[in-house]
Amino acid sequence: MESAIDTHLKCPRTLSRRVPDDYQPPFPMWVARADASLQQVVMAYLGVQYDDPERRGDALAALRTIVGTFDGPDGPVHHDLTHHVDNRDHHNLMVVAYWADPAAYGRWLRSEAVAGWWESDDRLHDGLGHFREVVAPRVDQFETLYAFQEQLPGVGAVMGGISGDINEHGYWGSMRERFPISQTDWMQSNGGLTVVEGDPAAGGRVVVRGHDNIALIRSGQEWIEAGEEERSLYLDEIQPTLEAGMDFLRDNGESVGCYSNRYVHSIDLDGNPIDESYNIGHWSSLDKLERWAESHPTHLRIFTTFFRVAEGLDKLRLYHEVSVSSGSEQLFEYVNCHPGTGMLRDARVASNA
């Protein structure tokens, strides 16, 4: 049994845990481990949006253009692709890309292939929406949790290693306690979202400024290798409840502090679905996410189902990664996206009056 907080990230606590030192989790879970040289990661959600299904080919081409920029020394360490239809019936293709080196990400972002493409007036007129939502948490600002130990998805693929059984799971508050920074910091929000360029209602280019400690959760399900029994467990028991909870957050997020919630399905480069899905939720703060998770019936049902089956899981892969980031390490940019996209919905237009 080891701590979710890696040895080199331990520090003298000013904030205590919720559970006593002799706490024993009810089943084993694992976290990703990285070399101590890893300081900060970049998580970039790069999206293409389209309304008319006939635009699908163009959108997939745009997605492939983005993925094409990943070749070369400054590209991300890892990426994957998704599709989802949002609550305004728009289709969204996304690639999430992970860098282990913010400097490489910066060079990639400023490269002609990326900056030139993004800044081109073609983006305003190609009939597609485009967005990029990027956060760069330091290693003390994120945590992971896996019910398996191999071929970690998401940020785990960047980190490269896996822990032994960890102690901090199985109780409400354990997510927070897996964050190294929770030893000394409450991760509190210091404001709301602000439109700093453009007008979401008008379309065109819009830039939103975030704030400290926006929390981002990626919570995933991979049933691609699952046998009959686990497949049925997932599709019949977990997925319907999961969808109900994710729909609630998508449609009512503002009431609970969830800025954006996208339940996405993995795809390949041609847009074909893969038996993997995940949810991407942006929250105004970690404690808002905690409150929802621990009190909403749909999430509690997912939680109790997981408790019931966790020890018997074989090929069904459930995991999550949660980060907070400094306001200065966030980028939320949109081109011709509908005003309910991502951070746009809850962003206030700064008044110049």
Place this chain on the structure above:
Amino acid sequence: MESAIDTHLKCPRTLSRRVPDDYQPPFPMWVARADASLQQVVMAYLGVQYDDPERRGDALAALRTIVGTFDGPDGPVHHDLTHHVDNRDHHNLMVVAYWADPAAYGRWLRSEAVAGWWESDDRLHDGLGHFREVVAPRVDQFETLYAFQEQLPGVGAVMGGISGDINEHGYWGSMRERFPISQTDWMQSNGGLTVVEGDPAAGGRVVVRGHDNIALIRSGQEWIEAGEEERSLYLDEIQPTLEAGMDFLRDNGESVGCYSNRYVHSIDLDGNPIDESYNIGHWSSLDKLERWAESHPTHLRIFTTFFRVAEGLDKLRLYHEVSVSSGSEQLFEYVNCHPGTGMLRDARVASNA
């Protein structure tokens, strides 16, 4: 908004809360307040057990004998009466009595009417089982929570006052955080239950020694004044789930750290039922109670139902009180009770070998 921890019980924290300072509960709740002169209370669960329904008259007479000893200056400040059938089909009548002055309780306990009656050989031969389970928590060792503000039951009746809206509720961990001692102490168990006199399997007189920080919860429901709608909410939605959870704890408590769980129905001195019930649970430690409450489907369903309706509650009265006590401030004594009674089930017979 005020803290559940009364001003005179605040102290510099060595343990932090789970939620940030700006936490706002989703609906109002209240705690009992006492004068600063209150130092320690005594909670005495005094029981009469019988197998054969024909013994009911004798058992009620014994209950009335106990209540009769409450007259006079050393009697308890408050008491109430209950009945329940346990999982060995024995009937149990209980009076729970609360003292605000442990010295008065001590004088009552040593009085001829009480000590003489308890120690008499008649108790061994009156065809009834008898038990007394007494804990005496200091004021920093218990907390309360009410969804109403008047005519507080249980220990609230002893304390006499009510707070304003309190901050520490609506999240897992808030129960712990309402304990004044949680500011500096984990309330950890230091052992298990031990039979120190007699043999539960043989009947007769048995004494069990407890240990530090046994947690005792009384969790109550009063629907006596409820109108049609609330009555239906309680009887149709809350009660069936509550019963399922309480049955689980009664029958499987050992697996989760619950020594004893009694879901009891209030009665008058003649044994007639009143539309009030409560659960009395003894736990090996507060954290075991926390783990069960926050992860068991039945309790989560109660919790989410309460969340849903809390603000609309009118006459349906839901509340709880939870204490921990020092091993030296506990008394667990049994006469001719079946070996599944109270602390007997999980108590280990001390080996003299």
